[in-house]
Amino acid sequence: MGLPPKPWPTGQCEELEPLVRRVLAPNGSPFTYTGTQTYLVGSDSGLAIIDPGPDEPGHLAALEAAIGDAPVLAICCTHTHRDHSPGAAPLARRKDAPILGCAPLALDTGEIRADAPFDRSYSPDRVLRDGEQIEGPGWTLSAIATPGHTSNHLCFALEESGALFTGDHVMGWSTTVVAPPDGDMADYMASLERLYGREDRIFYPAHGPAVTRPRQFLRGMIGHRRQRERQILRLLGEEERSVTGLVPVMYKGVNERLWPAAGQSVLAHLLDLERRGLVGRSGDIWAIAS
Structure with a gap:
């Protein structure tokens, strides 16, 4: 899928459903689509911020405007690529909020990587275990371990509405890059199968449009990866x-x-x-x- 025509809704706060709003960061590229989508979950009584995105002044200002006077109860990161987590620390300082979510991770492999490099500054106040929950006024987020794109990747399920925030594990515009040595295809496929066994109503990815038919979408993703595997075996057979x-x-x-x-x-x-x-x-x- 190519990039959509501009203008993109960069910096705008868009309401997606009663407990969910979205702010698009100004970091669109062939690898990030129109940019990283930061999600605000909750209400004026208390918010969780999912994937605060890059440490970019305009994006942080847009997030602060969207947050207003609402208390920020948690800043949650799905994983630690530079287009997802660097905004966590400055936002935490400004809002006196804890950083929760994935484990820190930084690799020194000497290899050239095609995906975003890891955020070495990420330092969570608490790492969430699989199944652990964060609660706020009228909302509950559950951490779902989904390694594969990165070993520390988490998704977050909004229990009250059936929405799943999928980070880069499932994107709405392209297949996910699985980059060794940290990315692992067996783990990625197992994580896709795990989500396929769930009953989530809608996926909100960090890049691209919402996925409104999750299980059908996952069937296509799993089928695509299996087709790529068969293609490799066929080509190597030649x-x-x-x-x-x-x-x-x-x-x-x-x-x-x-x-x-x-x-x-x-x-x-x-x-x-x-x-x-x-x-x-x-x-x-x-x-x-x-």
Whole structure:
């Protein structure tokens, strides 16, 4: 899906349902769609802020305007990529609010990464365990562990309305990048299956439009990843290939600017297939396991 025509509703506070509002950050790109969507959950009696986004003055000012005089009871981060969590600390200082949510994570791998780098400044007041809840006046958020895109990824379920805030685990505009070594395809697929077993009414992703038919959408995502896996096995059955040899064939017609990100997910598939004994490698060259 390409980017929609401008103007985008950057900085505007949009009401999505009685307990949910959204403010779009000014960081649109081919990797973030129109930008990171920060969600305000609750009412003037007390709010939770989900994915405060980048530490960008205009975005923080828009969030403060949307919050008004409402007490901020929690600032929740789904994961620690730089387009999601850096705004947590300055917003916490301004609103005297605790930072809750995913565990901190920073990797020093020396590898070139196609997705956003990790936020090394993220320091939560409390890490939420799977199933742990945050409560406010008239609302309850439950943490749902969904590793895969990153090992520390959480979704947040709004129990009162059946909404699920899916961060980057499920996006409304594109498939999610799964970038090793922290991203793990087996974990990602298991997390998709976990959400498929739930009965959420609607998904609110950090990027792209809301998903109004979640289980149908998840079936498509799971099917897409399984198709990519079969495609890799078929191509390797024809001849040995590197990741950079697979990507142009698998993603023919896709903007070449996105090929590095696609290559990360292809590598994640290969590592999963290797663990399952279906492929092997010699250096950078992959082949069907003998």
